[in-house]
Amino acid sequence: MTGAMLLIFGFLFGLIVGSFLNVCIYRIPQNMSVAWPNSFCPKCKHKIKWYDNIPIVSYLLLGGKCRFCKDPISAQYPIVEFITACLTAVFVFKFGLTIWTPLVLTVVSCLIVLSVIDLKFFIIPDRFSIGLILFGLIISFFNPAFSGAPILKLKAALIGGGLGFFGMWAMAAFGSALLRKEALGGGDIKLMGAVGVLCGWVGVFNVLFFSSFVGVLYYAILKLLKRPIENGAIPFGPFLSAGLLINLYLPTISFIRMY
Numbered sequence: 001m002t003g004a005m006l007l008i009f010g011f012l013f014g015l016i017v018g019s020f021l022n023v024c025i026y027r028i029p030q031n032m033s034v035a036w037p038n039s040f041c042p043k044c045k046h047k048i049k050w051y052d053n054i055p056i057v058s059y060l061l062l063g064g065k066c067r068f069c070k071d072p073i074s075a076q077y078p079i080v081e082f083i084t085a086c087l088t089a090v091f092v093f094k095f096g097l098t099i100w101t102p103l104v105l106t107v108v109s110c111l112i113v114l115s116v117i118d119l120k121f122f123i124i125p126d127r128f129s130i131g132l133i134l135f136g137l138i139i140s141f142f143n144p145a146f147s148g149a150p151i152l153k154l155k156a157a158l159i160g161g162g163l164g165f166f167g168m169w170a171m172a173a174f175g176s177a178l179l180r181k182e183a184l185g186g187g188d189i190k191l192m193g194a195v196g197v198l199c200g201w202v203g204v205f206n207v208l209f210f211s212s213f214v215g216v217l218y219y220a221i222l223k224l225l226k227r228p229i230e231n232g233a234i235p236f237g238p239f240l241s242a243g244l245l246i247n248l249y250l251p252t253i254s255f256i257r258m259y
């Protein structure tokens with residue numbers, strides 16, 4: 001397949017995935033099944049027909065309102081679909097038709113869901129953070145961030161995970177002592193463990209750098225737009241996820257040199 005075909009295929013596939021991720025974002029915090037029942041309007045509970053459930057297109061055709069009760073549909077739905085489609089397209093383009101592509105796309109999907117849940121509820125469910133740690137260990141054999149024999153790849157993932165988890169834990173303990181309040185949530189610590197398992201110990205430093213950069217950029221934009229920070233709390237999950245996405249796309253990048 002040519003590059004353009006990979007991008008188009010990835011985008012269309014990502015739209016469908018994004019539609020499912022919206023279901024996960026809505027249902028997982030409520031402990032509902034993601035497979036049953038079919039999609040329904042959260043307000044009037046009307047079943048959503050397939051033609052009203054086409055990613056992005058249906059939102060635009062319906063003018064962002066439920067067909068039955070005219071209740072506004074959250075802009076989160078088309079935004080998540082669009083972001084998922086774009087990210088899927090670039091990762092399919094980058095890694096092509098290899099075994100790593102579906103594996104890394106699974107990680108990307110988890111990051112999108114946990115980021116939106118963290119933004120809305122200030123929590124990262126364990127099934128994502130701990131789930132990604134376990135998944136990262138299993139897929140370490142195919143991970144382009146690691147090289148050498150399979151056992152060496154697993155070792156690199158374990159060392160990265162240990163550094164990510166305990167490093168973040170130490171930072172959290174230090175921050176809490178300094179600020180006299182919880183500086184980093186347990187979800188962030190576990191997510192950093194997942195970062196290490198997926199990117200290795202060098203990746204832990206990369207992702208800290210990337211996510212701080214994205215975070216500072218985000219708050220600079222908020223300041224420019226004079227938008228207040230809700231609750232005074234800062235969910236770090238979305239920034240860690242953004243940093244992790246950059247490192248997954250550039251698995252061999254490094255800011256630290258060893259001499």
Ligand SMILES: [Zn+2]
Nearest residue numbers: 041044066069
């Ligand atoms: Zn409705």
